[in-house]
Amino acid sequence: MDAFGILTKSGTFFNKKKFANDIDLFDSQRRDGAEGQSTQLPKDLDFFGDLKTSADKGKRREKPKAEQATDEVAAYSPPSQEEANRMRKQMQVNVTDNAQPPLRSVQELQSALKFEKYLMRNLSFLDQLTPVQAQGIPLACSDRDVLAVAPTGSGKTLAYLLPLLHTLGEPKKEGFRAVIVSPTRELAQQIRNELARVGVGRRWRVSILSKANQATMKADPATRSKHDILISTPLRLKHAIETGEVDLSNVRHLILDEADRLLEMGFVDQVDTIVGACSHPSVRKSLFTATLPASVEEIAQNILRLPVRMIVGRKDAAAQGVQQKLMYVGREDGKLLAVRQLVQEGQMKPPVLIFVQSVERANELFNELVYDGVRVDVIHGERSAAQRDEVIKQFRRGDVWVLIATDVLARGIDVQAINLVLNYDFPQSPASYVHRVGRTGRAGRIGQAITFFTNDDAPYLKSVVNVMKSSGCEVPEWMLKLKKPSSNQRKALKKRPIEREAVHEAAGTKVGRDDVKKHKQLVNASKRRKVAGESGTRGEPSGAAGNGSASDASE
Known part of the structure; x- marks a missing residue:
């Protein structure tokens, strides 16, 4: 089988109308409505491996549990402390306060927490709660600050959005009552999309802070009262606070998503300004993150007031649904050769996400793969917002099969069906590795992650090996015996990545x-x-x- 030919030639004649159901797998905004139809494809083009067969036709979809629960609410019987502890152990959940037991089912959102019927109707797609939702939602509904750590793709967004809408109750003309801070604009948009999905039935007024609405709020302060929830990146929100364009004094809920990134040194001053502006005495603060380095936890403890901490799985571990692999490539010129071998061996099944350490290297690798005839595009901070939005849309639709990204933009890419994450350049920290590989294996799917390493990366290999071990992956014994990088080495790598030979120069030596x-x-x-x-x-x-x-x- 010429897998390389499949990637190129078959893409030229891709019939979007005929294969619309399969393209929908890329589109998280439409995926819940596509069901009951199927199209038979040649085996070589079955990228997802989960296409419905003719045997599935005619089957009636069983009514989801959340939908069944809206009309008749069963009496709630809370679990005993022993049962609650047993549930936490089974879900691999650790909490510092056992006062709030985890939920046993979706129906208990209504029977135990008194969720409104409109919310339950909007959760008809939800058959069961993930661990971070089962324990995190009751915690977030209580009058406590929350520090939640859970793997990427584990359902953290719903774990804070559902309690937020429930506790806000209904829209009011009181100005912003909730603020959600995210490290990237792309992630902010995804949060808004999720709010729109679960908020149907209430006219929630949600705003993503932008230049346009900043100017409007400055020119007409009365417009500020027309919004309930504000979503923003930290720098833009800090600027709006300092110029008086937004007023956060009435905010009752402050949520930091991807808190590990927001509490890194580059964002600390901005976050500090935001926290200070949320001056209401009863404001509740929640931090959700996939990793929790010691330095970040120390800052978080200073921001939160007597928080309850929840950790799902192992701290600083990747999701268990991700099959992780390390691949030695020798030098930089071995990376492109390895990519082409993966293609020929059929391991580069779209959609594929490739990570590099800089904008320059992203563009260089893009140029190489374009000449290979691969349907590839690139996303990074130097592209305009409109360009980045269009690239993400094309990736979800399946028009782009391989997407090259940098770490900064990685946190805004939430495509459920990503099959493979390829770390072309070695990650600069364990946290970076966790966030990268967390782009696959989401929503219960199985994903693959391959990390290239060269001779220059060898001193830092143990940091990734530890994450793989904590995630339950099999790791060769000799890797476990590797020496840990020193504290100075870790700090140096996090501050500045390894200097590497340019992609196009390395390609010119062997496989240009x-x-x-x-x-x-x-x-x-x-x-x-x-x-x-x-x-x-x-x-x-x-x-x-x-x-x-x-x-x-x-x-």
């Missing part, structure tokens, strides 16, 4: 795009000569092959 381009030109020229010979017509002028090849590769 010039060789690939020349090979394609020869193949295309051979095809034209064959066609010309059969038809008795003259071939195209020399030079057309080069132009045709470049044009085909860039489509």
Whole structure:
């Protein structure tokens, strides 16, 4: 099987209308409505491995438990302390306060916590609660500050959005009553989309802070009272506070999503300003994160008031649904060769997310893969917001099969069906590794993560090995015996990544795009000569092959 040919040639004739159901797997905003239809595909094109067969046709979808619970509410009987502890052990949940027992089912959102019917109707897609939701929602509904640590893709967003809407009750014209801070604009948009989905039935007024609405609020302060929930990145919100464009004195709920990133040194001053502006005496603060380094936990404890801490699984561990693998590539020139081998072996099944350490390297790798004919695009901070939005949409639709990203933008990419995460460049910290590989294996799916490492990365290998071990992955014994990087080494790597040979320079030594381009030109020229010979017509002028090849590769 020519897997490389499948990635290129088959993509050219991809029939979106015929395979609409499969494309929907990319689109998190539409995925819940697609059901009951199927299309048979050749085995080589079954990227997701979970297409419905003809045997599934005609099956009636069983009414979800949340939907069944809205009309008749069963009496709630709280679990005993012994049962609650047993549930936590089974879910691998640790809490510092046992006062709030975990929920046993979706129905208990209504029977135990008195969730409104509109919320329960909007949760018809939810068959069961994840551990962070089962324990986190009762905690967030209590009058306590919360510090929650759970793997990426484990359902943290719903774990704080549902209690938020429940405790706010209904829209009011009192100004912002809740603020959600996220490290990236893309993540902020995803939070808003999730709010729109679960908030149907109430006219919640949710605003993402932008230049446009900042100017409006400054020109007409009365518009501030027309919003209930504000979502923003820290720098923009800090600026709006300092210029008097927003007033957070009435905020009752402050939520920091991806708190490990927000409490890093670059954001601490901004977060401090935001926390200070939320001056209402009864404000409740919640921090949700996938990793919790000691330095971040220390800052978090200073922000929160007598918080209850919840940890799902092992701290600083990846989700158990991710199959993790380390791959030695020697030097930088071995990375592209390894990528092409993965393609030929059929391991690069779309959709694929590739991580690099800088914008420059993202662009360089993009140029190399484009010449390989791969449906690839790149997302990083130097692209405009509109460009980034369009790239994400194309990735979800399946128009883009391989997406190259940097760490900063990684936290805004939430595509449920990502099959493979490839760490082309070694991550700068265990937290970075956890967030990268957490882009796959989401919502109960099985995902794969492959991390390249070179001779230059060897001193830092043990930090990733520890995460893999904590996540339940099998790790060779010799890796477990590796020496840990020193404190100074870790700090240096986190501050500045390893200096690497440029991607295009490394490619030029062994497997550069010039060789690939020349090979394609020869193949295309051979095809034209064959066609010309059969038809008795003259071939195209020399030079057309080069132009045709470049044009085909860039489509």
